[in-house]
Ligand SMILES: [Zn+2]
């Protein structure tokens with residue numbers, strides 16, 4: 001299996017990441033990655049970009065060093081209703097929307113409450129991928145979340161960083177979610193969650209699990225540009241580039 005796109009990356013705009021768009025694109029090109037998505041944190045993240053950051057991403061070329069650049073966000077789920085920290089008009093104008101639960105932005109609760117909150121995020125019509133659902137800070141009913149992801153055709157992220165440097169203790173939850181994705185036929189998106197250019201396109205830890213659980217390349221969205229385009233265009237025709 002070859003992952004050809006890194007759809008979860010951060011730049012200095014996130015406030016706690018340390019590379020520029022140019023550096024990330026260059027790193028992607030050096031690794032043979034064909035596409036990256038700029039997915040800086042939503043405005044609710046302390047030190048994160050203002051809403052205007054997301055409106056002005058159009059000034060960035062759609063290709064740098066031969067790498068296609070998607071303009072997106074890693075939005076924060078900010079309440080139990082699954083609302084995100086960008087207005088709908090903004091989300092609708094982006095190429096890709098990731099959504100995730102983050103401890104400083106998202107209310108934590110019981111397993112039932114966290115599950116409902118994540119599912120409400122999945123139900124948001126602009127959300128393409130639910131990120132790092134294996135975060136042990138937000139315990140969920142993984143089976144219910146994966147089933148909702150299938151029902152609403154949202155991809156489930158296997159986050160390389162969760163297996164390496166972030167969200168300690170994620171691994172058993174990530175493994176469980178991956179096996180459930182296989183069982184229920186959920187789409188999987190492998191992301192690096194890069195906060196420094198050297199991490200762009202490094203899927204090493206995730207690949208080990210994809211092999212361990214015998215995941216088919218067909219189940220992973222970012223194994224082909226066509227599969228990515230099909231996933232991003234599934235609900236509207238607003239996204240035509242890729
Ligand atoms: Zn971050």
Ligand SMILES: [Zn+2]
Pocket residue numbers: 074100102131132
């Ligand atoms: Zn995140």
